[in-house]
Amino acid sequence: MWADSEQHELRDGQADRPRRRATIHDVARLAGVSRQTVSRAVNDKGEIDPVTKERVLEAVRLLDYRPSRFARGMVRKGTVTTGLVIPDLMNPFFPEVAAGVLEAAEQRGWQVVVWDSRTDADREREALDVFSHQADAVIGYFKNDDAELGRLLGGVPLVLLERGPQQTRFGAVGIDVAAGMEQGIAHLVAAGHRRIGLLDGDGLSGPGPRRTAFLDEVRRHGLPVDQGWIVLCSEHSVAGGAAGMSRLLEAHPEVTAVVGFNDLIAIGATRTARRHGLRVPEDLAVLGFDGLSLGELVEPALTTLHIDKRRLGMLAVEQVARLRAGEAPLTGADAWVIPQLVVRASA
Amino acid sequence: MWADSEQHELRDGQADRPRRRATIHDVARLAGVSRQTVSRAVNDKGEIDPVTKERVLEAVRLLDYRPSRFARGMVRKGTVTTGLVIPDLMNPFFPEVAAGVLEAAEQRGWQVVVWDSRTDADREREALDVFSHQADAVIGYFKNDDAELGRLLGGVPLVLLERGPQQTRFGAVGIDVAAGMEQGIAHLVAAGHRRIGLLDGDGLSGPGPRRTAFLDEVRRHGLPVDQGWIVLCSEHSVAGGAAGMSRLLEAHPEVTAVVGFNDLIAIGATRTARRHGLRVPEDLAVLGFDGLSLGELVEPALTTLHIDKRRLGMLAVEQVARLRAGEAPLTGADAWVIPQLVVRASA
DNA sequence: AACGTTCACGTGAACGTTCACGGGGACTCG
DNA sequence: CGAGTCCCCGTGAACGTTCACGTGAACGTT
Numbered sequence: 001m002w003a004d005s006e007q008h009e010l011r012d013g014q015a016d017r018p019r020r021r022a023t024i025h026d027v028a029r030l031a032g033v034s035r036q037t038v039s040r041a042v043n044d045k046g047e048i049d050p051v052t053k054e055r056v057l058e059a060v061r062l063l064d065y066r067p068s069r070f071a072r073g074m075v076r077k078g079t080v081t082t083g084l085v086i087p088d089l090m091n092p093f094f095p096e097v098a099a100g101v102l103e104a105a106e107q108r109g110w111q112v113v114v115w116d117s118r119t120d121a122d123r124e125r126e127a128l129d130v131f132s133h134q135a136d137a138v139i140g141y142f143k144n145d146d147a148e149l150g151r152l153l154g155g156v157p158l159v160l161l162e163r164g165p166q167q168t169r170f171g172a173v174g175i176d177v178a179a180g181m182e183q184g185i186a187h188l189v190a191a192g193h194r195r196i197g198l199l200d201g202d203g204l205s206g207p208g209p210r211r212t213a214f215l216d217e218v219r220r221h222g223l224p225v226d227q228g229w230i231v232l233c234s235e236h237s238v239a240g241g242a243a244g245m246s247r248l249l250e251a252h253p254e255v256t257a258v259v260g261f262n263d264l265i266a267i268g269a270t271r272t273a274r275r276h277g278l279r280v281p282e283d284l285a286v287l288g289f290d291g292l293s294l295g296e297l298v299e300p301a302l303t304t305l306h307i308d309k310r311r312l313g314m315l316a317v318e319q320v321a322r323l324r325a326g327e328a329p330l331t332g333a334d335a336w337v338i339p340q341l342v343v344r345a346s347a
Numbered sequence: 348m349w350a351d352s353e354q355h356e357l358r359d360g361q362a363d364r365p366r367r368r369a370t371i372h373d374v375a376r377l378a379g380v381s382r383q384t385v386s387r388a389v390n391d392k393g394e395i396d397p398v399t400k401e402r403v404l405e406a407v408r409l410l411d412y413r414p415s416r417f418a419r420g421m422v423r424k425g426t427v428t429t430g431l432v433i434p435d436l437m438n439p440f441f442p443e444v445a446a447g448v449l450e451a452a453e454q455r456g457w458q459v460v461v462w463d464s465r466t467d468a469d470r471e472r473e474a475l476d477v478f479s480h481q482a483d484a485v486i487g488y489f490k491n492d493d494a495e496l497g498r499l500l501g502g503v504p505l506v507l508l509e510r511g512p513q514q515t516r517f518g519a520v521g522i523d524v525a526a527g528m529e530q531g532i533a534h535l536v537a538a539g540h541r542r543i544g545l546l547d548g549d550g551l552s553g554p555g556p557r558r559t560a561f562l563d564e565v566r567r568h569g570l571p572v573d574q575g576w577i578v579l580c581s582e583h584s585v586a587g588g589a590a591g592m593s594r595l596l597e598a599h600p601e602v603t604a605v606v607g608f609n610d611l612i613a614i615g616a617t618r619t620a621r622r623h624g625l626r627v628p629e630d631l632a633v634l635g636f637d638g639l640s641l642g643e644l645v646e647p648a649l650t651t652l653h654i655d656k657r658r659l660g661m662l663a664v665e666q667v668a669r670l671r672a673g674e675a676p677l678t679g680a681d682a683w684v685i686p687q688l689v690v691r692a693s694a
Numbered sequence: 695a696a697c698g699t700t701c702a703c704g705t706g707a708a709c710g711t712t713c714a715c716g717g718g719g720a721c722t723c724g
Numbered sequence: 725c726g727a728g729t730c731c732c733c734g735t736g737a738a739c740g741t742t743c744a745c746g747t748g749a750a751c752g753t754t
Contacts, residue, residue, distance in 0.1 A: 023739090023740055023741090024740065024741065024742095025740080033703075033704085034703065034704045034705080035704090035705095035740090035741080035742090036703070036704060036705080036742080036743090037702085037703060037704075039741075039742065040702095040703085043742090046701095047701070047702060047703075048701095048702070048703080049701085049702060049703090052702080052703085060501075060502075064502055065502070066501075066502045066503065067480070067740080067741070068421070068739085068740050068741070069417075069420075069428075069480060069481050069482075070416075070417045070418075070419075070420035070421045070739085070740075070741090071417075071421055071709090071739070071740035071741040071742085072417075072480070072740080072741055072742075073416075073417035073420075073709095073741090074415070074417045074418055074421060074708090074709045074710065074711090074739090074740080074741065074742090075708075075709050075740090075741050075742045075743075076709095076741085076742065076743090077709095079481065081416075081460075089442045089443070089445060089446040089449070090442070090443065090446065090640070092439055092442075094442075095436045095437070095439075095441075095442040096436070096437065098436060098461070099436040099437065099463055102436070102461060102462070102463050103463070106462075111460045111477070111481065112460060112461060113428075113458045113459060113460050113461075114445070114449060114459060114460075114461045115449070115453075116446055116449050116450070130458070133414070133416060133419070134416050134426065134458065135416075154407075154408075154413075155407075155408075155411055155412070155413045156413065238640075238644065267644060271644075293437075293585075294641055294644070297585065297614060297618075297641070297644065297645050298644050298645060298646070299645070299646035370709090370710055370711090371710065371711065371712095372710080380733075380734085381733065381734045381735080382710090382711080382712090382734085382735095383712080383713090383733070383734060383735080384732085384733060384734075386711075386712065386713095387732095387733090390712090393731095394731075394732060394733075395731095395732070395733080396731085396732060396733090399732080399733085414710080414711070415709085415710050415711070417709085417710075417711090418709070418710035418711035418712085418739090419710080419711055419712075420711090420739095421709095421710080421711065421712090421738090421739045421740065421741090422710090422711050422712045422713075422738075422739050423711085423712065423713090423739095424739095695754100696753100696754090697752105697753085697754085698751105698752090698753080698754100699750100699751085699752080699753100700749105700750090700751080700752100701748105701749090701750085701751100702747105702748095702749090702750105703746105703747085703748090703749105704745105704746085704747080704748105705744105705745085705746075705747100706743105706744095706745090706746100707742105707743085707744090707745100708741100708742090708743085708744105709740105709741085709742090709743105710739105711738100711739085712737105712738090712739090713736105713737085713738085713739105714735105714736095714737090714738105715734105715735085715736090715737100716733105716734085716735080716736105717732105717733085717734085717735100718731105718732095718733090718734100719730105719731090719732090719733105720729100720730090720731085720732105721728105721729085721730080721731100722727100722728085722729080722730095723726105723727090723728080723729100724725105724726095724727085724728100
């Protein structure tokens with residue numbers, strides 16, 4: 001009967017390494033059954049004789065058969081894959097956002113492909129180019145403008161992280177920076193500070209919400225404003241913050257408090273200040289903006305505006321879900337995370 | 348001619364939200380061309396009149412058409428997807444490993460689907476179950492034993508992180524813990540320590556390489572050994588280390604140095620020790636095992652055995668590549684990362 | 695003996711692309 | 725005017741699964 005053919009296939013299978021992956025058909029031939037029966041065996045469906053099943057499974061093992069996820073995806077829908085673009089995996093902020101995305105995605109049975117853009121616009125574009133073909137939706141941080149984004153991934157739903165919902169034609173999930181800054185500046189003012197500096201991020205795409213919110217609040221409290229008190233940190237890292245603080249200290253030693261673009265920058269600032277002989281917070285108060293758990297480990301523990309990063313990620317997934325369902329995306333407070341002031345020791 | 352049909356399709360397309368995603372065929376009909384021409388337009392191939400192309404693209408926009416990645420994957424091979432299973436995204440160690448994996452994968456044009464197992468065996472199994480269908484290979488940390496792993500993902504290449512290459516029948520990439528521990532203990536001994544404790548991880552799957560290496564080295568130096576000096580930290584975190592240190596201090600205040608399972612645990616230990624009034628390193632030396640950049644931020648800066656986490660991840664991808672090519676996986680030193688002692692302030 | 699049921703399995707079709715061809719029209723050149 | 729060339733476009737096939745059926749055998753029921 002099919003014994004011949006099996007023998008042949010057997011030899012064939014182990015002779016040279018298979019240049020083409022075995023298909024369900026190969027297995028069927030080797031086991032002497034039909035495709036459907038093979039399918040039943042590998043998918044643990046019913047309607048199959050245990051003996052036959054074992055024989056099929058043996059053939060599967062022999063040929064190292066694995067069903068093609070493409071062919072499978074073609075016929076039974078449902079596998080959703082979303083791309084996640086992160087600017088810097090070394091900054092603890094982003095893994096936590098990612099954790100939120102992963103958790104929410106898993107609950108829906110979605111998969112998440114992660115891409116580290118390292119804050120490089122070209123690498124962003126690469127990611128988008130790939131995802132436009134391979135993903136059902138994209139979540140991420142982007143420096144490229146809307147037009148470019150739209151052009152690159154034409155049609156694929158996109159949810160932007162940390163951009164005001166108004167600023168973009170895609171879905172967005174953001175941080176209510178203004179609300180955060182309000183708490184932060186109020187705290188500093190209450191402590192008697194009047195000359196407050198800002199260690200801002202790279203001002204590549206204009207002032208950015210942190211700076212505007214900072215200026216708003218400072219003005220609202222009737223404090224003096226000096227453009228020299230705002231220094232840009234090209235790197236959003238401890239080193240970047242340290243460098244920024246050096247420049248600030250040199251040019252404007254009169255500031256008595258600084259708020260950092262993020263916790264890493266604030267920590268870098270603290271270290272530089274101390275190295276310059278300043279006591280924190282007595283001589284210089286430092287306020288972070290992130291709420292990294294790392295902040296409670298440093299000396300002095302960092303006072304900061306804590307952001308629920310996990311929630312941020314989960315909200316983004318929810319936005320994607322709405323986009324995909326054709327519903328209107330969340331807006332306003334529903335799509336925002338509000339920072340909470342956490343008072344520790346540095347301010 | 349096709350004007351009718353276009354009108355119809357037009358109305359049809361925007362009337363109610365499409366319950367079934369538009370296919371290349373729909374676009375072809377609407378644009379009045381063949382599938383192939385649509386394909387040419389979407390994929391920027393040549394052999395198409397610019398005018399026709401624009402018309403097709405317009406139809407694409409109208410119907411919100413996006414090519415099915417499954418159908419595409421069927422016909423043109425090459426998209427490789429590997430799964431990455433990480434136990435804890437909140438521990439800075441793992442994002443860095445992930446960064447290495449991502450970088451190496453990107454160079455090969457592979458995609459990486461990330462899964463956070465949160466050190467839960469059940470969640471590991473879920474991941475494996477999904478990946479066995481959806482991935483071409485898997486990299487990750489696993490508590491499940493080989494038999495279970497093999498059963499779950501039957502046939503999919505697997506590369507284990509941080510298991511000795513001998514301990515498993517899959518590919519593996521590891522850390523030369525013995526070499527690291529040798530440097531670490533030597534350093535402590537040179538500083539005059541004789542009663543050294545170990546804040547080990549959870550001893551779920553037996554002693555683990557760190558403990559064995561620790562005991563080996565301690566014995567080799569002829570130091571006294573007390574089982575009470577080894578305490579288990581169920582959580583591999585700062586909190587876990589703090590708790591472990593509390594127990595150690597209470598029962599065995601005679602130890603003058605401890606080495607932590609990882610940096611987080613070591614940092615937790617340091618904090619507890621200081622809270623108990625001990626000076627670090629004068630009264631108690633603390634040695635970490637990881638080399639997190641966070642270690643230089645804490646007070647006192649953590650002396651640690653630095654692991655090249657990024658390289659670890661990249662090696663894992665290389666292993667996958669070999670497995671897929673049918674080559675023999677790397678073994679021995681080629682598949683190991685050797686820790687480097689970084690002396691800072693805590694020991 | 696006729697009929698329904700269950701079990702184990704096979705057959706054609708469909709999923710949505712791209713690839714390898716093939717063909718017709720316009721234009722050029724001898 | 726015929727032949728050659730280029731440009732643009734369409735047709736059948738193939739990719740590897742699963743789904744919805746259909747079929748025949750064995751077994752029981754009336």
